[in-house]
Amino acid sequence: MRTRREFLALSAGAVAATALGPRRADAAPKAMTIVRESSFIKAFDDYFAKTLLPEYEKLTGIKMSYEAVSVGGMLTRLTTIVETKSGPEVAMTAINWPHLFDAGLVDLTDVATEIGKKLGPWHDNVLDAVVVNKRWKALPWGNIGQLEAYRTDWFAEVGVKKFPDTWEDLLAAGRLLKKKGHPFGFELGHGFGDNHGWLYPLLWSYGGREVDKDGKTVLIDSPETAKAVDFCRKFYQETMLEDVLGWTDVNNNKAYLGEQISCTNNASSILVVAKRDFPEIAKVTDHGMNPQGPKGRYHIINAVSHAVVNHADVAASKAFLRWLYDDKQMSRWLASGDAYYAPFLTAYDNHPMWNSEPRYLPYKESLKTSRLHGWPGPAGHALAESVAKYVLVDMFAKACRGDSTKDVITTAASQLKQIYKAK
């Protein structure tokens, strides 16, 4: 039995521990901020900031703020937040960012599992992007898909009523269209999405790979890659505007809406803007899946997701995400996005948001064949470096410019070996 002295010492210790220890989970923070890159769909941002956050604020009493970062600025912002351990608690991630900031992000496996049980299962191809060392480091809300936007009227003029199913068929259609004065315009410059959106899938569909699963064996120097490069050169020379070599993501939108090109690889933004400003172009615009090559059909994945940073009140942040990813909220929010984001939760595969515009349906379909940049290599820092240095884009672009297939592949292989520290 304890003496009175021992009992008092123990009690005092307990009181001190309560006062100085970590805050209890039920002591909610006074405020919380969510930071994301400003959405292409303004209504999507507005619905979040002006409807959903006030609702949550009313429900919990936590002052909720939304911070929109300019396009291209989110990675810098996230770096600052994680490095300085201050600022917004919930932050957007894209591509493979959860892998880059692994140590600075909270494990969300429990929340992802709960949501997956309710609204899922999750499409498993998103796991590469957000699961790091078997832990969910971000919760995806949707994929910004990259498909072909094309002019149905001009394709019909050359006898193509349905979007070509293979790269070779697309090449054949492109030849005819270019002769008619309606060339293609696929980005081959240093943009952020519309280049990778078709070049990685093109490589994969011919059986080429940058690197193996182990992240140590560079596979780019292969006959399959050579076939993809040869096709790309032909595709560029026989179907496209010459200046696509210097294009970034904005150029193909402008060229398409300016009726300079008949087909390009893009997110659904072309159709969205056409419906708003160019209704007559919108009427004759449709989307086609990436064509298939000898080894299948592929698309690129860009899982935009929410992560919780380490300095956040974890319980409160998770509670907010649980509320946001509840169907009552998620359903309304996704609908405000005009199907720009294809959800990774299978419960939304047949959501009414897809019915309002059947031309967006291929973006949903493309999820099944979508892979992360650099697939099947590991989604770590090396992958990010390869993407940031445009290794693959430059390999194809240099070939289109006239360099030999052998030279461009040798250069890419050398760069990849350096990046992946392969032997």
Add this chain to the structure above:
Amino acid sequence: MIIGGRDFLGRLRRLYLPLAVFLVLMLFPFYWMLITSIKPNRELYNARIMPLIVHQPTLKHYVDLLYETNFLTWTYNTMLVAVVTTLVSVVLGTMMAYPLARLRFPGAAVVAIGVAATYLVPQPLLFIPMSDIINRLDLGNTLTAVMLTYPTLLIPFSAWLLMGYFKSVPRELEEAARIDGASRFQAMTRIVLPLCTPGLLSAGIFSFTLAQNEFLYALIFLAKSEVRTVPVGAITELIRGDVFYWGQLMAAALLGSVPVAVIYSFFVDYYVAGLTAGSVKS
């Protein structure tokens, strides 16, 4: 001397034509901004019509910019930050440059090199520690954050620039003032500084322009729309994904450049006067 001679053709060939070419080159960006800001989207995207002429002008982009964004607030923020930063940088830069240029003390050369080296440190290396300091001071999302951080770039530059100007003023002038009874401070304020007006204006113009255009610190420290400056505000709200709101962007760029153009036009006479001061006996 009359440039190009007295006959009209000579003046046309040697003066007006080069001047016209120069004028077109200088004003073309403004003309492009203007016509882009008043073109409807249908014209902006149409590559088949003459791009240098506006066929159906519209003020829609200006109306959208002023009523659907916080552009006026961003402009006010930008001007406030630029003015405060410029004043702080020029005053502190002068206070640093004068002793380095005029006084002999141990370590002056090291300090002078240190000033230049500080200016050469690139912003991407500094923004994380700066951000940490700003957060510790609890100044996130306030204009004070950028008013404090911009001078870290501008003071070293101003000081370096002004050191050169101070050194170019003959010591004898200052010594004469001292013999006439002026204190060192008076000699500085009444003799050296007036002679260095071009340097002060150059430092001021540089500081103002950089503070007005700065992007990285503004992006990191000013997260809320109502405290943003024009460069960050415009890019955040007028570039969405792969779609640029060209009309509104150009309207913002044009309106944003007007205050600067007006301020410069006021200073240009003093600037030129300062450059030539003392070059001839009056």
